[in-house]
Amino acid sequence: MKTRKFSLAMLAIGGAMASASGVNAKTADPLADCRLAYAPYSSKTPIFDLLLNLRTRAILNEAIGGRLDQVPARLTSTQTPSFATIMNIDQLMLRIGGGDVAATKAWLDNRLKTIPVTDADARARCARYDRDPPVLPAEISRPALLVFDKIDGFRDGPSVDAATAALKAIAQRKKWTIIFSDKGAVFNRRDLARFDAVVWNNVSGDVLTVPQEKAFQAYLAKGGGYAGIHGAGGDPTYIWDWYADKLLGARFIGHPMTPQFQEARVIIDDKSSVIARGLGDGWTMKEEWYSFDRSPRASGARIIARLDESSYNPVGYQGTDLRMGDHPIAWSRCIGNGRVFYSATGHHLEAYSNASNLTLMENGMSWAMGLEPSLCRHGKERPRQTASRTAGK
The missing domain is CATH 3.40.50.880 (Class I glutamine amidotransferase (GATase) domain)
Structure with a gap:
C-alpha cells in the first residue's frame, strides 16, 4: 500500500510459556526480547519454535509417527504468517488426527526437557518480531x-x-x-x-x-x-x-x-x-x-x-x-x-x-x-x- 493524504486517509507502513515477567533475565540481548526467548521446550511450546531447532524438530516428528513431511505446509511453515506460531501439539493433533494426545504430550515433555535452549535458539525464536519504529507523519490531526x-x-x-x-x-x-x-x-x-x-x-x-x-x-x-x-x-x-x-x-x-x-x-x-x-x-x-x-x-x-x-x-x-x-x-x-x-x-x-x-x-x-x-x-x-x-x- 502507498502513502495517502494523512488527514483523512491512511499511511501503510512497512511491509510454557514464559514467566509473568516475560524475557528471561539471563540475557540482555536486544534480539532475544520476545516472551518465549528462553522458555524451556515442552508440549506447550509453539510448533513453530520446535521446527526451528533440528533436535526438537526430530522429536516432534517422532511424536507424530514420522508424519511431519505429510502435514500440510500451512501448518508447519517457518515463514510467517504460519499456523505453526499459534499451535502446540494439542492443536496440531486435532488437525492431523490419530494418536493419544495425553500420552503424546507426556512423551514429548519427557524428551524435550533434555534439550537446552541456547542463545542461538532464543534469537531464532525472536527473529519474527520487529524492533525499528516506522516513520509516522510529522503531524497527525486528532482524533x-x-x-x-x-x-x-x-x-x-x-x-x-x-x-x-x-x-x-x-x-x-x-x-x-x-x-x-x-x-x-x-x-x-x-x-x-x-x-x-x-x-x-x-x-x-x-x-x-x-x-x-x-x-x-x-x-x-x-x-x-x-x-x-x-x-x-x-x-x-x-x-x-x-x-x-x-x-x-x-x-x-x-x-x-x-x-x-x-x-x-x-x-x-x-x-x-x-x-x-x-x-x-x-x-x-x-x-x-x-x-x-x-x-x-x-x-x-x-x-x-x-x-x-x-x-x-x-x-x-x-x-x-x-x-x-x-x-x-x-x-x-x-x-x-x-x-x-x-x-x-x-x-x-x-x-x-x-x-x-x-x-x-x-x-x-x-x-x-x-x-x-x-x-x-x-x-x-x-x-x-x-x-x-x-x-x-
Missing part, C-alpha cells in the same frame, strides 16, 4: 486511529482487505485520521500517545516483544483505546496471557465446521450502551461464529451483543459442542483509564457490507477513541462529566 495489521499466525487476506476498506470508509465519513502499520515497533510510548485508539485488524499470532507489550499496557492504563476485530481474539493458543485473560477476558475454543459459515441471530444484550446505538434488538447475518472458553461477562466486561445459539449449528472440529449458553459476541471493558472494545464478527465478507455490523464497528471504535459520552476511570465506565471530575483521583 486519530492507528490500525495495526501485523499477522504472524492465520491470515485470511480477503477478510483483512475488506476490513481495511471498511475502516477507511468509516474514518473518511467521521473525519478521523487513520494510519495503518504492520510493525509491532509502533508500540512505543511516543508513537502510541499520538493516537486515540488502536484497532487490531484480524491480528493473529504473538506480534509484540516484551518492551512493546509494556508500552501498550501503559498506553491503555493512561487512557488509550483498543478495538479488536474478529481474528484479534481467535487464536487457539496465546503466548501473552494478559492479552487473552485480562484485555479480552475469554479464549477462543473454536468455530462451527458444519458448515463453517452460517446465518445466526445477533441479540443486543445491553441497549443502554452507547455502542448499541442504532442497533435495535439485533440482526441476522452469515459469519464464522466464534465460541470462547468462558463469558467475559464474568470478569466485568459489558456485553453489547450475544448470539442466539438456537439460530445456528454450533458444532466444531470432530463434533465438538461449542455451545456456551451465555454467548457474547461483542463487548467492552475498562482497563485503568483505557477503553477496550472487541467484536468477534469480521471473517465472512458479509460482515463488511451488513449495515448493523458496520454500525457496531463504528460505534465501538468511536467509544474506544473516547469520543462518546462515557469514559473509563480507574477501571469503571462513567459519564464523561463524572469521569472528568475524577480524572486526577
Whole structure:
C-alpha cells in the first residue's frame, strides 16, 4: 500500500510459556526480547519454535509417527504468517488426527526437557518480531486511529482487505485520521500517545516483544483505546496471557465446521450502551461464529451483543459442542483509564457490507477513541462529566 493524504486517509507502513515477567533475565540481548526467548521446550511450546531447532524438530516428528513431511505446509511453515506460531501439539493433533494426545504430550515433555535452549535458539525464536519504529507523519490531526495489521499466525487476506476498506470508509465519513502499520515497533510510548485508539485488524499470532507489550499496557492504563476485530481474539493458543485473560477476558475454543459459515441471530444484550446505538434488538447475518472458553461477562466486561445459539449449528472440529449458553459476541471493558472494545464478527465478507455490523464497528471504535459520552476511570465506565471530575483521583 502507498502513502495517502494523512488527514483523512491512511499511511501503510512497512511491509510454557514464559514467566509473568516475560524475557528471561539471563540475557540482555536486544534480539532475544520476545516472551518465549528462553522458555524451556515442552508440549506447550509453539510448533513453530520446535521446527526451528533440528533436535526438537526430530522429536516432534517422532511424536507424530514420522508424519511431519505429510502435514500440510500451512501448518508447519517457518515463514510467517504460519499456523505453526499459534499451535502446540494439542492443536496440531486435532488437525492431523490419530494418536493419544495425553500420552503424546507426556512423551514429548519427557524428551524435550533434555534439550537446552541456547542463545542461538532464543534469537531464532525472536527473529519474527520487529524492533525499528516506522516513520509516522510529522503531524497527525486528532482524533486519530492507528490500525495495526501485523499477522504472524492465520491470515485470511480477503477478510483483512475488506476490513481495511471498511475502516477507511468509516474514518473518511467521521473525519478521523487513520494510519495503518504492520510493525509491532509502533508500540512505543511516543508513537502510541499520538493516537486515540488502536484497532487490531484480524491480528493473529504473538506480534509484540516484551518492551512493546509494556508500552501498550501503559498506553491503555493512561487512557488509550483498543478495538479488536474478529481474528484479534481467535487464536487457539496465546503466548501473552494478559492479552487473552485480562484485555479480552475469554479464549477462543473454536468455530462451527458444519458448515463453517452460517446465518445466526445477533441479540443486543445491553441497549443502554452507547455502542448499541442504532442497533435495535439485533440482526441476522452469515459469519464464522466464534465460541470462547468462558463469558467475559464474568470478569466485568459489558456485553453489547450475544448470539442466539438456537439460530445456528454450533458444532466444531470432530463434533465438538461449542455451545456456551451465555454467548457474547461483542463487548467492552475498562482497563485503568483505557477503553477496550472487541467484536468477534469480521471473517465472512458479509460482515463488511451488513449495515448493523458496520454500525457496531463504528460505534465501538468511536467509544474506544473516547469520543462518546462515557469514559473509563480507574477501571469503571462513567459519564464523561463524572469521569472528568475524577480524572486526577
